[in-house]
Amino acid sequence: MTDSFDVIVIGGGPAGYPAAIRAAQNGLKAACIDDWKNRDGSRAFGGTCLNAGCIPSKAMLESTELYHRAQVEFQAHGILVEKLGLDLGTMQKRKGEIVKQLTGGIGALFKANKVEGLQGRGRFLGDGKVEYTDTGGKKKTLTARHVVLATGSTPIELPSVPFDGKAIVDSWGALEFDAVPGRLGVIGAGVIGLELGSVWRRLGAEVTVLEAMDQFLWMADEQIAREAARHFKKQGLDIRLGAKVQGAKKGKSGVTLSYEDKGGRQELTVDKVIVCVGRRPYSDELLADGTGVTVDKRGFVEVDEECRTGAKNVWAVGDLVRGPMLAHKGTEEGVMVADLIAGKIAEVNYEVIPSVIYTAPEIAWVGKTEAQAKEAGIDYKTGSFPFAPNGRAKAIGQAAGFVKIIANKRNDAIIGAHVIGPMAGELVSELVVAMEFQASVEDIQRTVHAHPSLAEVIHEAALAVDRKALHGVNR
Amino acid sequence: MSIEVKVPQLPESVADATLVAWHKKPGERVSRDENLADLETDKVVLEVPAPADGVLTEIRIGDGTTVNAGDLLALLDESAAAEAAPAPAAGQADQAAAPAASAPQREEAADDEEGEPGKAAGRLSPAVRRLLEEHELEAGQIRGSGRDGRITKADVVEFVERKGARPAAPAPAPAPAAGRPEPAAPPPAGERGERRVAMTRMRARIAERLVEAQATAAMLTSFNEVDLGAVMEIRKRYRDSFEKRHGVRIGFMSFFVKAAIEALRKFPVVNASVEGNDIVYHDYYDVGIAVSTERGLVVPVLRDAEAMSFAGIERSIGDFAGRAREGRITVEELTGGTFTITNGGVFGSLISTPIINPPQSAILGMHKIQERPMVVNGEIVIRPMMYIALTYDHRIVDGREAVQFLVTVKDALEDPARLLIQV
Numbered sequence: 008m009t010d011s012f013d014v015i016v017i018g019g020g021p022a023g024y025p026a027a028i029r030a031a032q033n034g035l036k037a038a039c040i041d042d043w044k045n046r047d048g049s050r051a052f053g054g055t056c057l058n059a060g061c062i063p064s065k066a067m068l069e070s071t072e073l074y075h076r077a078q079v080e081f082q083a084h085g086i087l088v089e090k091l092g093l094d095l096g097t098m099q100k101r102k103g104e105i106v107k108q109l110t111g112g113i114g115a116l117f118k119a120n121k122v123e124g125l126q127g128r129g130r131f132l133g134d135g136k137v138e139y140t141d142t143g144g145k146k147k148t149l150t151a152r153h154v155v156l157a158t159g160s161t162p163i164e165l166p167s168v169p170f171d172g173k174a175i176v177d178s179w180g181a182l183e184f185d186a187v188p189g190r191l192g193v194i195g196a197g198v199i200g201l202e203l204g205s206v207w208r209r210l211g212a213e214v215t216v217l218e219a220m221d222q223f224l225w226m227a228d229e230q231i232a233r234e235a236a237r238h239f240k241k242q243g244l245d246i247r248l249g250a251k252v253q254g255a256k257k258g259k260s261g262v263t264l265s266y267e268d269k270g271g272r273q274e275l276t277v278d279k280v281i282v283c284v285g286r287r288p289y290s291d292e293l294l295a296d297g298t299g300v301t302v303d304k305r306g307f308v309e310v311d312e313e314c315r316t317g318a319k320n321v322w323a324v325g326d327l328v329r330g331p332m333l334a335h336k337g338t339e340e341g342v343m344v345a346d347l348i349a350g351k352i353a354e355v356n357y358e359v360i361p362s363v364i365y366t367a368p369e370i371a372w373v374g375k376t377e378a379q380a381k382e383a384g385i386d387y388k389t390g391s392f393p394f395a396p397n398g399r400a401k402a403i404g405q406a407a408g409f410v411k412i413i414a415n416k417r418n419d420a421i422i423g424a425h426v427i428g429p430m431a432g433e434l435v436s437e438l439v440v441a442m443e444f445q446a447s448v449e450d451i452q453r454t455v456h457a458h459p460s461l462a463e464v465i466h467e468a469a470l471a472v473d474r475k476a477l478h479g480v481n482r
Numbered sequence: 483m484s485i486e487v488k489v490p491q492l493p494e495s496v497a498d499a500t501l502v503a504w505h506k507k508p509g510e511r512v513s514r515d516e517n518l519a520d521l522e523t524d525k526v527v528l529e530v531p532a533p534a535d536g537v538l539t540e541i542r543i544g545d546g547t548t549v550n551a552g553d554l555l556a557l558l559d560e561s562a563a564a565e566a567a568p569a570p571a572a573g574q575a576d577q578a579a580a581p582a583a584s585a586p587q588r589e590e591a592a593d594d595e596e597g598e599p600g601k602a603a604g605r606l607s608p609a610v611r612r613l614l615e616e617h618e619l620e621a622g623q624i625r626g627s628g629r630d631g632r633i634t635k636a637d638v639v640e641f642v643e644r645k646g647a648r649p650a651a652p653a654p655a656p657a658p659a660a661g662r663p664e665p666a667a668p669p670p671a672g673e674r675g676e677r678r679v680a681m682t683r684m685r686a687r688i689a690e691r692l693v694e695a696q697a698t699a700a701m702l703t704s705f706n707e708v709d710l711g712a713v714m715e716i717r718k719r720y721r722d723s724f725e726k727r728h729g730v731r732i733g734f735m736s737f738f739v740k741a742a743i744e745a746l747r748k749f750p751v752v753n754a755s756v757e758g759n760d761i762v763y764h765d766y767y768d769v770g771i772a773v774s775t776e777r778g779l780v781v782p783v784l785r786d787a788e789a790m791s792f793a794g795i796e797r798s799i800g801d802f803a804g805r806a807r808e809g810r811i812t813v814e815e816l817t818g819g820t821f822t823i824t825n826g827g828v829f830g831s832l833i834s835t836p837i838i839n840p841p842q843s844a845i846l847g848m849h850k851i852q853e854r855p856m857v858v859n860g861e862i863v864i865r866p867m868m869y870i871a872l873t874y875d876h877r878i879v880d881g882r883e884a885v886q887f888l889v890t891v892k893d894a895l896e897d898p899a900r901l902l903i904q905v
Contacts, residue, residue: 444632
C-alpha cells in the first residue's frame with residue numbers, strides 16, 4: 008500500500024465514503040480511513056448511518072409497523088391471522104443482514120472505484136500528514152495533498168443519566184434490545200426518540216417520552232407537529248413536555264428517573280432507558296495541535312460555505328460541521344468537496360434540504376415553516392389538503408395526515424412544503440425538485456400527477472393555495 | 483447576406499436622436515420587426531425594428547451616441563435565419579400575433595434540444611408559459627434568475643409589475659425561495675449621500691421649453707370653481723348605455739374638452755398664438771391632452787376636436803394614454819395643438835397654476851373633484867366642486883377674456899344643455 012494520496016478522507020460514513028468515491032471518479036488517488044467497530048468487534052464502513060442509525064432503524068420501523076398493522080388492520084382486509092406471534096431474534100437478524108449487505112456494498116464500491124479503504128483510526132497531524140493506526144494497533148504516517156475530515160457525530164451523554172450499555176442505552180443500544188422492554192423511558196422527543204419509541208411501542212412496550220422543551224417537534228411546522236402529537240398519543244406514546252430529567256437510580260424494580268416539570272418533581276420507573284437528546288460532533292482525538300483547523304466550543308469544525316477549514320487544503324463535512332445533522336447533507340458536502348478538490352465548480356444548496364421522520368404517519372418537509380416565513384418577513388400564503396379523501400390513501404388504508412404548501416404571496420414561489428402521511432419522505436422529493444428550480448405553486452398546479460396516487464394530494468394542496476382544490480371544500 | 487440597419491427617418495421637427503439602449507447583442511437571433519434598440523429624441527422614444535429575420539452580427543453605434551437619420555447602426559446577417567425555427571413575432575407591435583405566439587414557443591423549446599444542449603433558457607415552466615401568453619410577452623424580454631438562467635414565474639411577475647409600476651414605487655421584500663441569498667445594499671446608516679444623475683434627453687428638453695415659456699410669455703393664472711353635479715348625474719344615468727353603444731366609458735374629459743371648445747369659440751384669442759409681432763388665429767381646435775408617463779409629461783393632440791363626438795374624444799384619449807405609457811406615441815401626434823387641457827386632479831391636486839405649452843397662449847387646468855359645503859338658494863348643501871385654472875399669455879389675452887373664458891367653461895359644465903344648444 009502506498010503512503011501518499013491525492014485525498015485522504017478520515018471517516019467512512021455517509022459524508023466520507025461518497026467523498027472518497029467521487030474523488031476517485033474525478034481521477035484522484037483517494038483513501039478512506041474508517042474506525043467503525045461493531046459490537047462483535049468486526050469492522051464495517053458506513054458509519055453511524057448504516058450501522059447504528061438510519062438503516063437499522065428503518066428496518067426495525069418497517070418490521071414493527073407490519074406487526075402492528077397485522078394486529079389492528081388485517082382483519083378489515085379480510086385477512087385472518089390465527090395466532091400472531093413475534094420473534095424478535097428473527098427481526099434483529101433481518102436488520103443485521105440488511106446492514107451487512109449495505110456496508111459490504113461500500114467495500115465493493117471502494118474496490119470498484121479504486122479507493123483505498125482503510126479500517127482503523129485516522130488522526131490529522133497537519134501539513135498534509137495523517138497518522139493511521141490500523142486494526143492491529145500499528146501506526147503509519149500517510150501524506151495527502153488534501154485531507155477531508157468526516158468523522159461524524161456521536162450521541163450526547165447526559166451526566167445525570169450515564170450510559171451503562173444495558174439498562175440505560177443510546178440510540179444504537181436501543182436498536183439491539185434482545186427482548187421487548189416492559190416499560191421503556193425515552194429521554195428526548197426528537198426524531199430519534201420518536202422513531203425508537205414507536206418501534207418498541209408497537210411491539211408492546213409501555214413507552215414514556217420525556218422532553219425537556221415545552222414545544223413538541225419545534226423544528227417542524229406547528230400544524231404538522233400538532234397533527235403528529237395527536238397520532239402519537241393515539242398510538243399510546245406518553246409524551247411529556249417540559250420534563251427536565253435530573254437523575255437516574257438503578258434498583259431492583261428497574262431504573263427510576265427523576266425529572267422536574269411544571270408540576271414539580273416527578274419520578275418514573277422503567278425497565279430500559281434510551282437517552283437520545285441529540286448528537287455532538289465527534290472531533291475527539293481527531294486533530295493534533297497546531298494544524299490550523301479550528302473547532303468551536305461545541306466541537307464543530309469551523310468551515311466556510313465550501314466546507315474549507317482554517318487550514319489550507321483541509322476540508323470538513325457532515326455531522327462534524329454546521330448545519331442539519333442529516334446523512335444526505337453530509338453526502339452532498341462530501342461530493343462537493345471532492346469536486347472542488349478536482350477543480351470543478353460545486354456547491355450545496357442548504358435552502359432545499361429535506362427532513363424526514365420515519366414514524367407512522369411519516370413526516371417530511373423542505374424549506375420554511377410558517378413560523379420561519381413569518382420571521383423572515385415574507386408575506387406568504389398557504390394551501391393544505393388531507394390524505395383522507397385520496398383514493399390511493401384509502402385503498403392502502405393509510406389516509407391520515409395532510410400536505411401543506413407555503414408560497415410567497417407576491418410572486419407565487421414555493422418557499423416551504425410539509426407532509427405528514429403515508430410515504431411522506433418520498434412525496435416530499437417532488438417539492439424538493441420544484442424548489443430547486445424555484446418553481447411556483449402554479450407550476451405544480453399545471454403539472455400532471457398520476458391518478459390514483461398519493462402525489463395527487465400535493466397537486467390538490469397546490470390548488471388549495473389558490474382556493475381552487477377540486478376534491479375538497481375551499482375555505 | 484449582410485443587411486445594414488440604419489437610423490430610421492426622423493420626424494421633421496427632430497434634429498437628431500440618441501441611442502439609448504440596445505435590446506439585442508451581437509450573435510443574437512432576431513426576427514423581422516423585432517425592436518433592436520431605443521432612440522431617444524426631444525419628444526419621444528423611437529424604436530429600431532429589425533428589417534428582416536437573421537442574426538445581429540455587428541453593432542456599430544454604442545449606447546449614448548447621438549445619431550442622425552440614415553446613420554449605420556448595425557449589421558444583420560439574413561442567411562443565419564434559415565437554420566433555426568424563427569422566434570415568435572415581436573410581442574409589442576402586433577396584437578394578432580399573440581395567440582400564435584404560444585405555438586411557436588413550444589416549437590422553440592423542442593428545437594433547443596437539438597440545437598443548444600444545456601441552454602436551459604428555452605425550457606419554460608407551465609406557469610411561465612401561461613404568463614408570457616397572457617401578457618403577450620416573449621421569453622427573450624425577460625431575464626431568468628432561475629437555475630441555468632431559467633425564467634421563473636417570479637421573474638415574469640416582477641417584469642410585469644415593473645412595466646406598469648410608477649417610477650417611485652420601491653421594490654417589495656425580496657422572495658428568498660431557493661435562490662442564493664443576494665445581499666441587498668442598504669445605504670450606510672448615518673451618511674447623507676448625494677446622487678448625481680444626468681437628465682434624460684427628453685427631460686432636458688422639457689426643462690428647456692418650460693423655461694422658455696416662462697421667459698417669453700407674460701403668464702398669469704385666473705381661477706374659478708365648477709359644480710360638477712350635473713355632469714356626474716349624466717354620467718351616472720347613462721354610464722351603461724353609453725358604454726354599450728360606443729364601447730368606451732364616458733369620462734369627465736369629454737365634457738371638459740367640449741366645454742373648453744365652447745369657450746374657445748367665444749374667445750378666439752385664447753386659441754391663438756404669438757408669432758413675432760403677429761397674433762395667429764386658428765379656426766380649428768387642436769386640443770392637447772396632457773398625459774403623465776414614466777419619462778415625463780407628453781401632450782398628444784386631439785385634432786379638430788370640435789368635430790369629435792364625446793365617444794370619439796374618450797376613445798382617442800384612452801388610446802393616447804395607453805400608447806404614451808408604452809412609449810409608442812409618434813412625434814406627429816405630439817406636435818401642433820392650439821390649446822391644452824391638463825388634469826392634475828388624478829394625482830390629487832386641488833388647485834394649481836399650470837404652465838403654458840408654447841407656442842400656445844393658454845392652458846386649462848382641471849383638478850380634484852371634492853365635496854364641499856356650498857350656498858345654493860340661501861341654503862348650505864354639499865356639492866361636488868372642482869377648481870379650474872386658466873394660465874394665459876397676457877400679451878394677447880386680457881384679464882377680462884381669461885375670466886370670462888373660465889365662466890363660460892363653468893357655465894357649460896354646470897348646465898350641460900348649453901353644450902347642446904351652444905349658448
